[in-house]
Every structure is written in C-alpha cells, then in structure tokens.
Amino acid sequence: MHKRALGAAAVTGVAALALSACGGSSPTTPSNTGAGSSSSAATTTGEPETPTGTAAPVRDANVDLVIWTDADRSKAVQKYADQFASENGVSVKVQIATDTRTQFKDATKVGKGPDVIVGAHDWLGELVQNSTVAPVNLASDVADKFLPNAIAATKFNGQSYGVPYAVENIGLMYNKDLVPNPPKTMDELVATGEKLVKEGKAKQVLSQFVSKVGNAYFAYPYLSAFPEGGIFATKDNGDYDPNKLLVNSGGSVKGGEVLAELGKKKILSTNVDDTNQDALFDTKAAPFMISGPWSVAKAKEAGINYGIAPLPSLAGGGAMKPFLGVQMFYVSSKAKNAALAQEFVTNYIPRKDVQLALFEVGKRPPALKEAYDEVSASDPDVKAWYEAGVDGKPMPNIPAMNSVWGPFGQATADIIAGKAGAKARLDAAAKEIAANIAKG
Secondary structure, rough: HHHHHHHHHHOOOOOOOOOOOOOOOOOOOOOOOOOOOOOOOEOOOOOOOOOOOOOOOOOOOOEEEEEEEEOHHHHHHHHHHHHHHHHOOOOOEEEEOOOOHHHHHHHHHHHOOOEEEEEEEEEEHHHHHOOOOOOOOOOHHHOEEHHHHHHHHHHEEOOEOOOOEEEOOOOEEEEEEOOOOOOOOOOHHHHHHHHHHHHHOOOEEEEEOOOOOHHHHHHHHHHHHOOOOOEEEEEOOOOEEEEOOOOOOHHHHHHHEEEEHHOOOOOOOOOOOOOOOOHHHHHHOOOEEEEEEHHHHHHHOOOOOOOEEEOOOOOOOOOOOOOEEEEEEEEEEEOOHHHHHHHHHHOOOHHHHHHHHHHHHOOEOOOOOHHHHHHHOHHHHHHHHHHHOOOEEOOOOHHHHHOHHHHHHHHHHHHOOOOOOOHHHHHHHHHHHHHHHHHO
16 A cells, blocks of 8 residues: 555544655755764665664664655665765664654654654644654755645745655556546546446446545545535645635535445445455456556556546536645754754755655655656656646645544545435534544
C-alpha cells in the first residue's frame, strides 16, 4: 500500500486513506557549515542505520547532522548525505525510522531527535502545533523553481516549513486492450464497464479502495466535483479553515449522492480495499481502477497494457479533483546544528540530481520543475500522473484534519453500502468531526 494511506491511518487507527504524499523568505546560508563542530573531515557510513525492531533510532551525540527517513528513501538520502558530509567536512548519519512522525515528536521533546526528517506535507500542522519543526530559509528565487502546488503544500499560516521533492495524487488507470480511450465522464465509464461485463470481458466495472471503514482520501474527489464540495473551506490566504467544515455542504451532499448511486449499482463496493484493489485490475477483472503511482509497478509486472488519465467528471458537477500529496524535508526546531540542517535542506534538496535520485525511489513526479521536465519528457506515466492532479488541492495540513479521516471515511462507506442516505450520514459525520475538533 502506498505511503499516503499509512501516514494518515496511523493518526486515527483506521484505514482512513488509501495511501501512504515553502518559499518566499530570504536565505541565511551559513558561511561555515562546520562551525561549532569538532569534525575536520567527513564521517560517512555508506549505509543507513536501521534500529532494532520498532524502536526509535538512537542519536549519536558525536554526529553533526542526523537525518531520519523511511526505509524506501534511505539509500537515496544516504548517497547525498555522504556527499554533503564530504563537501563540508562534517559527520552525517542517516537513520531509518519505522514511524517517523510519532518517533520524531517523542524524541524531540527529550532532546534526542534528528536534525532533519523526511515526510509528508500533511504532518505539518501537527508538527508546528507541537513546536517540533522550524521554518526553513528558502530563498524566493529557489522557491520559484518548484511546482506551485508543491510549494503551497509546505506552508502553514503563511510560513514555509520544508522543501518538497515529490508530488502524488490519484487518477484513473484503464486497460487499453479493453478501453482504447479513457472515459471523460463517470456515466461513460459506467456504461463502458457494464458493456464489458455483459460481454464477459470483465467481472466488474471499477476497482476503487472503499473498505468497510471507508477511505476518505479516495472519497474526497466525488465531493470536490461540485461547487463548495469538500472538507474545509479556505481562508483568504489559501490556508484551510478548521472552523468552516464543508463535509455536509450542498456540494458535498451531491457528491455523497453520487457515491450512493454507484454503491447501489455495485460500481463501488466496501469489499474492495488495499488487499484486492490492484489485483482486480491486474487480473483484468476490472477494466478501470482509481489509484495512484504506487499501483504502476504491479500493473507492469502483470503485463497490463494500462493508460493513465484524469479522474472523470460527474453529471451535474465538474471534474473530480484529487487531493495532492507532497513529500518534503523538514528541519527540527531542536536541531543540534540548525545552520547545518538548513544548509542541507535548502541548498542540497533543491538540486536536480537529488530530486531525480529521489524520483527513482517512488516514481512520483519531482517537485522541482527542472527535474519534472526532464523526467516527464522520457516517462509518459509521470506526465500523465501530473496532469491527473493539476487541478487538485494539497491535502489539508492543519491539525484539525486528524479529526476528519475516521468519521468522514466511515460515513462514505455507509453511504456506498446503502446503510444511510447521503445528507443524513454526512450531517452526522460533520457533527462528529466538529466535536472532535473542539476537543482538540
């Protein structure tokens, strides 16, 4: 399962998501990044350090710069950490954290955390609220080199807190052997799929993560297709407003009614989750799948002649717009060498070679325009995923979002299963979410 779901689900304890995922201020680049350090030459490990079991990494007090990341990205980060160490005459250690966000918060409180962490942008509000991350000093001309939505996702209350390296979103994958051209509307998708089922060429129309407890990440685009549909309204500065819920707005209810109709027709089912979503598409049981870049490798391995397209539009509304996830590098507010951490994050991570190396890990579109342009010119999938999310909005990074995933996800599952009407169930979800937010 992709990382976006894992990060958000960990907050609520339920499978709330399908996944596991800046700028403006003047730079303050240190003149001597090794200042205050006893190191006169680089200290590199060549291999990221993995803690025993699920324990948090133990910081070496003698290391100048410590970076925490997950296992997937560790080798790519290690390569550039070693290079940074060599160039600056400092010691750098990359450690693998099994639960980066939680372990980082706990370790930072007692002064044993890392200087830099790698993680999703929607951690931001919670980390700022806990005073565990520091603003980054990214020069405005450097920020301008990134995709606008990627930069927007790294800001909280107008302040930049990280440097992005990848963007991700869901779109429509389709079997080109069965469907040469992707449908533009959900009605067309349903009609095409039902015809294929009737002809015995497919067993069901669409594979989409729903599950018994729901999946807010995948359900959100149905609401976003309608005016004022969504989860939170936005303030004048573009930030999400935790005091203005849209979960049961008129537009959201219309999106809920679409979910209800698709559930009634068995197009969407709570029997589909992360255990079988890819398999339904990869075995040709379903000609369509709503998923993200994390599903491509399995489709290739299965020999599926797939295509990638934007999500379809909904009758009476517009195009379904997905959430955008952004992966980024944060600087700890308790960094041992703050200037060194800032130097690595603001001057190393924006480099094209670094962004390209991180792209090779997860195949998400790079956040740096120059890197994206190079990759998309040779990899049509990258261009297709980017275009599928071009009108999407960054996933809310405010702490109040932690109160949304479970209640909203369950509400959409109940609507799809026909257990309750769209308006009544979304009204109830909005009431529960508001109560959770009020409790903090």
